[in-house]
Structure formats: structure tokens, C-alpha cells
Amino acid sequence: MTTVGFIGLGAMGRPMAANLAAEHEVYVHNRTASVATEHAAAHGTTAVDLAGLAPVEVVITCLPTTAEVLEVADELVDHLADGTRWVDCTSGDPAASVALADRLAEDGITYLDAPVSGGTDGARQGTLTMMVGGPAEVIEELDHVLDRLAERIVHVGDVGAGHAVKAVNNTLLAANLWAVGEGLVTLARSGVDVGRALQVVNHSSGRSFASEVLVPQRVLTREFPATFGLGLLAKDTRLGRDLVSASGARAPVLRLVTELFQVAADELGDDVDHTAALRLIERWADTELS
Amino acid sequence: MTTVGFIGLGAMGRPMAANLAAEHEVYVHNRTASVATEHAAAHGTTAVDLAGLAPVEVVITCLPTTAEVLEVADELVDHLADGTRWVDCTSGDPAASVALADRLAEDGITYLDAPVSGGTDGARQGTLTMMVGGPAEVIEELDHVLDRLAERIVHVGDVGAGHAVKAVNNTLLAANLWAVGEGLVTLARSGVDVGRALQVVNHSSGRSFASEVLVPQRVLTREFPATFGLGLLAKDTRLGRDLVSASGARAPVLRLVTELFQVAADELGDDVDHTAALRLIERWADTELS
């Protein structure tokens, strides 16, 4: 049993911390403290302020962006012992995380970037996929902690690589989602039955997670349940784009998609579900998918 | 048992006509006549010239583009009896097919556009998906013929709707494929293990048919087997784009992808596999995916 501090009890963090608590001693911290108190009551964790995380062996952060992780680090680093491991599950900024890892290393703290995918369902069921950047031996050492969070743990490279893969994955999600939106609106305006067209695509070479899962469950139902905000996906595409720039690759499609998601968030707001971006394509064509 | 004429014994047409012959009387025709003769010898079909198709109840065309279908129609239409059904499995042009249907109707011939997806494997195994545009009662009437070709037959709308869905599906394939190419080249240049990154994407929200099947089987293996030519996919994206224009939808992403596939075909040739388009992204970044 390991003593773990979990920071960030959002839609993902709450079930992840609860799963951890089944096997480990878990201290929880949240900006709005009452959320931590409720979590403690419900799941047998212990709510603390940042200073209260001093005794933990492993810190886990699960925050909206790297900006919040850096704020926490500024305050927390002086409280942590030499040898602490820091696992950052935020969908974060690769370059900023490399810099943070260097800074934490000066205090004897080893940082891993370990974002997850699988959504809130995966978080609850412990079936997330985790992509980890950092030293292989530390990842191995933490296996008994990480395997409470994720079903599949993939070591993708050095520090920053986890965030890079997550940024690219989510930019691909954005690209596939926007593309199928454009395609279906075109078909709808051409007099084609959209539901049947989608059935065909989903048995054919044009299919994607976006076409198989998101469009039928969230768009055609007109529900757009806000489990993953448009503003967060727009942010992830910016991280993907910045990675493209830093890498020197040419990526006209991912850049255009990034721009379109910024426009969608400008026009529709950050808080709607990410799939609501398709409402913009619908609006431009005066056509609703259903 | 129905008398069927099958025109176009390419990589898809050969196994499709062979499957038909298991239950129906099949006359085959091919521009290079020896291909038809060989088919007849191997599969019990009858090789004929176009005039020899006069007695058939159903004509099936499976040609590279609508241009070839129109050429065949010019020559064939005078030979066909009133009441003949014409099933066009070509990945064709929606607008031109509507015009052809009107012209054939004057001679009492009913035209269905019925492109298929599933590749050469699906054609052999009879597991294709067929998307059909035209009158519901004719599709039903031909069910005993169509079900020898495809496992799944979906009526998507009036004449032209089948081609429209196929064009959009293939444009989505192009979009998803190009996007994952850009993303993986970016990761490769960022020092990330591409194979592991792809494993993560394929368990996450960024996955697509392109990432799950095409990239691992055709790109990372460096095999690029030329079963579906880049020139044909480039043509399909042009059909998708023309449909966007005709529909009045806004589709900046599909238009950009279309343009990039034309450039890829310009630079790499029409005859390489469609997945070789990613070689262009690799070349621009001086980075090979493997």
C-alpha cells in the first residue's frame, strides 16, 4: 500500500481517486475544498490542503491544463520529500512539462507525464488507456499505483512524450469529428438519409471513433452531453499544433482543424460538449443532422 | 436464376462476378477480352462482346469511373430490352448518374447506383457493404442478385444517393488517413515511438479505419500494396468535393484534403497505393514512419 496524493477532483479525477482508494491510502485535494470533503466521505479518502500532502510518496495531478499544474507545483514543491514521484494525468503541454520535470528533479522529485484516454466511463470502470513519458524504471516501480487507474499503460518515450501523444490523439479526434460533420451535412443537403449513410460509413473505410461513437450517441440524438468541453478540446488542438511547429513537420490539415475548433469555441462557448462543434457546420449550411 | 451481364472484371469485378455465377447465369464482358475468357474458364461464366449482353435481365457495371460507364451505355443501350435493370457498382459521379438514369429510363431501363465498400477481400468473401440509390421496389426485386455480391445492402436514397455516400465515405477515408499521417510524422520527429503511439491512438478517441487498419498494415510495414490506387482515391475526393459544391455546404477541411490528394497523385503517380500519399508528408518532413 502506497500513500498517494490526488490533486484535481473533476469529472475524471473523482472516479480515478476513488479507484485508487480501493488499494492505497489516498489524500485528496481540490481547489473547491468541499469537493474533496465529499469525496473523502464517499470513498474513504482524506481531504487535505496542499501542505497536507507532505507525507505522500506519489503525487497525482489531474487538472484542466498545465497552467494549473504549474501553479500547484509552485506552492507544493517545498512540502514534498526528496524521492517523491509526480504523475501528471493532465492533458498537458509537452514543452512546459519537460521544463517542469527539470525543475522538480532539482528537488529530487521525478515527474512522469501520464495523460489518459477513455472518458468518464473509462475512469469509473478503471479501463482507461494511459500514455506515459519518463524513465522506464520509475514507470515500472509505480505499476501497482498506475494499474488502479488504467487498464492499459503504454510507455511512449521520454518526459513529454505522453503529453505529445495525447495532444496528437485529441487533434486527430478533432479532425475526424469535423470531417464527418462536413461529410454528413453535405449528404443531408443532397437528400440522402443521414442515419443510413452513417451506417454505411461505419461499415466502410471512412469510419472513425467520431463516426462510430460520437455522432450517433451525441449529435444525431441532439443531446450533446457536456462531458468533455469544447474549450478543452480546442486547447488540446492548440497543443497539437504547437507540437507540429516545434517538430518541423508540415501539417496543413491539423492546422486548419485547430483553427476551426478555436472558431467553434469562440462562437459556441467553451462549455458545450466538444461534439457541439458540428453545430457550427450545421449553422453555416442551415441544415440540422438528425 | 437470373441472367446477369457483368461489365468490368477488375480487381473488384472478378470475384464479384464469380460469386454471382454460383447462383445465376452470368455473361461477362471486359475491355481486354482475354480477361473475360479467362474468367469464363475459371468460374463458369460466358464471355461476350457488348452486343452479346442483349438477353440479360440485369446489367452490372463495375468500372473505374463514370466516364467508362457512359461510354459503355452509349454502345449498349440499343441492345437492351425494355425492362432491363442496370446496377452500377462503380464509385461514380452522382450528378452524371442522375442524368444517365433519366436517359436510360427513356428506353425502359431502370438504373440503380450501387457502389460497394470492403475492398478486394470483401469482394472475394461476399462481405461487401453496398449503398444503393434508386426506387425501393426495384432494389427489393433485385435482392436475390445483390445479396450474392454484398452482405449488407443499404438503401440510402434516390438515384445518385449511393454514389454520394460512397464519395463522402472515401473523402472521409482520405481525411482520416492524411490526418493520422500528419500526426504520426509529428510524433516521430518529436522522439516518440510511433508504433506505441499508434497503439494508444487505436485504443483512444483519435482512432479511425485509417489508423487501425491502413497505417499498421500498409504504411508501417512499408509495403503499400497497390490494391486501391491513389489516382482513384484522388478522383473520389473530387467527386466528394463536387458534391459539397452542389449541396451548398461549407467544407473547408474536405476541400483541403481533396487538394492535397490531387497534389499527392501529381507527385507520386496515380498507380501507387492510396496509402502512399503519406510518403509525401514524410518527404516534406524528411522523416519515415516505421
Next chain:
Amino acid sequence: MTTVGFIGLGAMGRPMAANLAAEHEVYVHNRTASVATEHAAAHGTTAVDLAGLAPVEVVITCLPTTAEVLEVADELVDHLADGTRWVDCTSGDPAASVALADRLAEDGITYLDAPVSGGTDGARQGTLTMMVGGPAEVIEELDHVLDRLAERIVHVGDVGAGHAVKAVNNTLLAANLWAVGEGLVTLARSGVDVGRALQVVNHSSGRSFASEVLVPQRVLTREFPATFGLGLLAKDTRLGRDLVSASGARAPVLRLVTELFQVAADELGDDVDHTAALRLIERWADTELS
């Protein structure tokens, strides 16, 4: 002196017909007949219905789109004598105009496409530039008519070439305008004085008609005077794009610009000035140019 029929008394047509009347006998026609009556009273022209154009030697059309020209042609063609010349100053569709020219030729009428540029000021002052497609000898024969309308008459090719050049010119206008809008909004958000930046650009290599004339006179003044509607420019970019498609050229930038102008017209309406498209860039960045 030649007898000329002038159809379409819009913002461009009114002063053009008035200039013609200084030297020729001009019959005018307009969908809203009162506009023609007023023109006759003010400029010594004669207001007629379409049938009243029978005696003219030269028909000039100056209409919003080729659709209106085709409507007029349907009704007018039976009234016109063999040997009539038809000069179409509409910013029209190249392909449709070639078809119209063929049809008119059957009745002995020679069609020239002759769109103009120079705006309402140029129309008033007779300083327009006219780009003409059609047979050189007919253009020469009509020189004494055309030179009342335009200061510069350029024969750019066969029928359709005039419309093609106009469509490309206006698509370049759209591209240059949108680009300078993106650039200036970027500078404004970077704390740079936009007026001074524009002064620099206009003495440097980034300058264009859009940066030298349109932005200072129409955008920075916040006047956006609606002399050339956004809907019409959006239409012209579609004509440019269709020409790209027909030509087989690759034009990712012009295609993206076309798409953005459609979106701008969707969001802002067809009737605002074409320069108001920059309001969309401003809105997306929450920044006003001034």
C-alpha cells in the same frame, strides 16, 4: 451612332448607360420599370420593355449573375434580329456563358463576355477596365460602343475568358482582403498601432489594392459602405473556384478563401459591403480594427 439596348440599371449600369447615351441612341430596360423611366428622364435614354429592344444593334447586359442573363435571354432572343451583338458586362459564369454563346449563335447573335472592374466611381467617370472574351473582329467592330464604357479594353481570349479573368481577379481581391484582415487583427492583438503598420505595409512588399484602398477607406473608418455586396463577392469566389475545378489546377489557398467568404456571407448577410467580411475575423479575435 449606334442603337444600343441596355439591360440592368443597378449601381454600375445606371452610370454606364448614361455615358453611352452621350454618343449613342440608348434604350434602357430594368426589372423594376420605374428605374428605367427615371433613367430616361435624367439621361435622355428611352425606357422600354424587353420586346421594345427589337430594333437595337447591340444588347448590353449588366446583371447580378448569369442566372438573370439566362432569364432575359429566354425571353429576348425571339425579338432580336440576325446579326445583333450581345455584350454581357455581368460578372458571370464562364462555362454557362460559353453555352449561352452557342445558343445565341444559332439565331445569328454574337455574344461577348465583357465584365468590368473599377467600381461605381469608374463607371461614372468612364474609367473602367473591361476584359473581353470573344472574336477579335467583333470586339474591334464594337470599339466605338465599348470605349464609352471603359477606358481600357483588354481582349483576353475566346468567349468565357472575360468572365474567367473577372472571377479570378475578384477571388484574388477576396484573398488579399482576407489575408490583410488576419494580419492586422494579429498586429492589433500584439499591441501594434494598426494605422502605422498599414502605412508600412503600403510602402512594402505586402501591399495590395485591399491594403491600400479598401482597408483604409472602408474598414478603419468603420464605414463599410455597401457599394459591392458581400453576397456578390462570395458568388464571384465560387465562380473562381469552379474555374479552378474545371481547369485541373491545384489552388488550396483560393479554395479556402472561397469557403471563408461563404461563411462570412452566411454569418453577416449578403447585403453588407464585401469589406465587412473582416468583421468576422474581428469577432473571432474579439478585436476591432480602427
Next chain:
Amino acid sequence: MTTVGFIGLGAMGRPMAANLAAEHEVYVHNRTASVATEHAAAHGTTAVDLAGLAPVEVVITCLPTTAEVLEVADELVDHLADGTRWVDCTSGDPAASVALADRLAEDGITYLDAPVSGGTDGARQGTLTMMVGGPAEVIEELDHVLDRLAERIVHVGDVGAGHAVKAVNNTLLAANLWAVGEGLVTLARSGVDVGRALQVVNHSSGRSFASEVLVPQRVLTREFPATFGLGLLAKDTRLGRDLVSASGARAPVLRLVTELFQVAADELGDDVDHTAALRLIERWADTELS
């Protein structure tokens, strides 16, 4: 008379330093020292190593990119006196220049970013336009130096603003140039006389510096004189794009143009003239502009 050190005797720097020497005492430095020796012999300047610049009151840098400026600064800063002014005429990176200015300020050195436009002709004739970022009083104080270099000196904002305006100007140049290339290739393939079409555009609303000067002088002549390398313009578009990202503006067109210029430099090399980018559009369409 002021003692000025001039670093970077490239195609722009040589004539600029020569003009300065007509009125001021000029020390020149160049990485390849022989270039400085020749300049001294020809123009009455004094060739020195970096340490030899210690006595100057004003340092001027005119280097390919900010990377070279930073290298020079590392070595030079210890030699310079408190109160030295540093005028950086490089087409540089806004953000990196702000950081450099802060660092130099610690040693009492005031940095201005002061890139120029007008090309080698303007440099020779002293008719450049200079866009300056930094404190107004320092710009005023240096007026007697700057006015030997440029005819027009525009103060566009704080440190970094000069580079920002230059980056945007050059990105607009790239956009306008690429757009007219796409447009003219389209017209050429449509059977239109390109020279006449360009004449029309240059009297119409689609005109730009690219269409009026670059295309007639460099492209249609097939000369592509390498006075401003494609690699440098590609770099400037990256600076423009990074400014867009930092600013939070949306700029899909400028981003696409940036990507296309990177591809052009990948395919054609950095050292060809920037106008040779149009060779790529020509190649894709198998059509030469002439």
C-alpha cells in the same frame, strides 16, 4: 558624426553600411572577414573583429535571423559601453527580441528592432522603409543615423513591434504571391492569355505588389533572380504564424500559406528566389506561366 558598428554585410547590409559611411564613422564586421575588408576598401569603412566594436555608440545588426543576432550578442555584449544603442535591422523574431532587449538593458544597452523593406534596390538608393519598435525618445535621438538608411521611418510600437510588422508584411507578401500564382495557373489552363489577364488584374481590385512587380519581373520572365531567398521568406512566414499563435487571433489563410511556403522550400530548396515558390504551383498543374 556618430561612430557606428555595422554587423552583417549581406545583400542588404553592404549598401546600407556604405550609405551610412557617407556621413558617419563606420566600423564593419562580417562572419567572413574578407567581405568586411573589401567593404572597407570600397567605401571608407573600417573592418574589425567583434572586440573592435567596443568604441561604437551605435551597433547595427543586419543578419539572416535572430539566431545569428543572439550569437553575436553573446560575444559582443561584454565589449560594449553602458549607453550603447543597438539597432537590429534583421527580419527577426518578435518574442526573442523582447527577451534580448531585457537582457541588454541589464548592461545599459538600449535595443530597437528596426527591420527594413524595399529590397536591395531600396538599400542602395537609401529609400527603404524602416519599421521601428522601442522607446520614442531613443528613435528620435538616432534619427541622424537612421535617416541615412531609410527614407521612411515609422515607429510602430514597443520593442518587438518592428519585427511583428515585418513578419506580417512578409506573410502578406507570401499570401498575395501564392494567391496570384494559383489564379494565373488556373487562367493559363483555361486558355486565357496570362499576360493580358495580369494587365487587367493590375488595373483592377485583385492587384498587389506581387502581381504588379514580382510576377511580371521575376516569374513571367522566367528569371527568378535570387535576391530574396525562399528559405528566408519561409522563415518570415513562420515568424508571422508564431505571432498569430501568440496573439490568439484566428488566421486560417496565413497558416495555410505558411505551410505551403515550408513545403515549397522543402521541395525547391532555400536558396532559390522566393518567387520560385510559384514553380511548385506550376508543377502541380503541369503548366508554365509565361
